[in-house]
Amino acid sequence: VCGEGSVTETVQRFIWDHCLSKADGKSHAPYVRNFLKKLITEVELNHGVVLDELYEQYAYYMTSLKDDNLVKGNARVCKFISFLFPDGCSELPSCPNSRKLVVPLQCSLNMLKGDTGCSVWPSSLFLSEFILSFPELVSNKSCFEVGSGVGLVGICLAHVKASKVILSDGDLSTLMNMKRNLEYNNLNIGTAGPGRVTDGLNMVKCIHLPWESASESGLQDLRPDVILGADVIYDPVCLPHLVRLLSILLTQRKSYSHKQNDSRQGSLSDSISVGDKVNHINRWNANEKDDRLDGKVNGAKQANTNASGDGFDACGGKTIWDGTTCGARKGPLAYIAFVIRNVDTFNQFLYLVDQANITITDLTETLKPINLLPYMQSYDRSNISI
Incomplete structure (x- = not known):
């Protein structure tokens, strides 16, 4: 399959059918995850369309390795940021009727392990x-x-x-x-x-x-x-x-x-x-x-x-x-x-x-x-x- 130098959808499909879908998820998980990350990056940098299977598989490896992340201190938790509007703000367009805006966020517990982008x-x-x-x-x-x-x-x-x-x-x-x-x-x-x-x-x-x-x-x-x-x-x-x-x-x-x-x-x-x-x-x-x-x-x-x-x-x-x-x-x-x-x-x-x-x-x-x-x-x- 030739993509003429680009990771086209046809090339992605070939990689998925012949390599990734047959990979041993347990023993090769870290390597497959890293490969998927590089593959997706390459496609997006060239404004290409990434196959849904690749995104889903990458998301799977990100979540399935959570136990390892816990050991390494990279655990993610869900936090709730509550913006509380004081009295007198009811006419402010951003103020909800309840005067409280609650924003749930999944973020990292550790900001020192290369996970700074997932921290508040x-x-x-x-x-x-x-x-x-x-x-x-x-x-x-x-x-x-x-x-x-x-x-x-x-x-x-x-x-x-x-x-x-x-x-x-x-x-x-x-x-x-x-x-x-x-x-x-x-x-x-x-x-x-x-x-x-x-x-x-x-x-x-x-x-x-x-x-x-x-x-x-x-x-x-x-x-x-x-x-x-x-x-x-x-x-x-x-x-x-x-x-x-x-x-x-x-x-x-x-x-x-x-x-x-x-x-x-x-x-x-x-x-x-x-x-x-x-x-x-x-x-x-x-x-x-x-x-x-x-x-x-x-x-x-x-x-x-x-x-x-x-x-x-x-x-x-x-x-x-x-x-x-x-x-x-x-x-x-x-x-x-x-x-x-x-x-x-x-x-x-x-x-x-x-x-x-x-x-x-x-x-x-x-x-x-x-x-x-x-x-x-x-x-x-x-x-x-x-």
């Missing part, structure tokens, strides 16, 4: 609170998340009725766990290569996207209005690929609009969050933020804040931020939630962003989300920025 990170919780606190920033917009992990942010995006939700991750096992979490939360799942995203009612799309292999042509059909990421600024080796990916996503809709003879004027620089260029990146470190990153949105008037600066009145009611400032900006935006664990790594990110002509603003104090997780004592919001 503080920045993901913070970005989820941000989305639920300011739903107008993403509702009725096409949203794309890089490094989606367990899928919590995507579930919140779907809850606030983003017009399109596309989640991505570079690890296949993380992607499969993410899809399972979407199913737990009664969301329809669409799976496609980066360049083959299809529409569907109430559908969340999941794509396999290693940052290092992302290409402009492969992402040409996405054109998101909003890009999101939580705790993606951690590995200096990955930062050039991340910034390149962000640059592609931030310029797509703008380039598309120009091709449609849009007569926009103004700066062509891209934007992470919203606002002013960081001119002296070394001033923003773990202990000191650049005073000039004050939340201005292209010179527009800031939303007034109360004494606490969180954009909410004393009873927790949403009174100030209406999203008009962000909504008036032309072109896509990216919201990145992060913890500065290493100053040099973060400064490298800022340098790469500056070189890519991407503007950046610290919104941490300007747009403080509601504390929707008051019971979560281990969740420290104080060291998270956006």
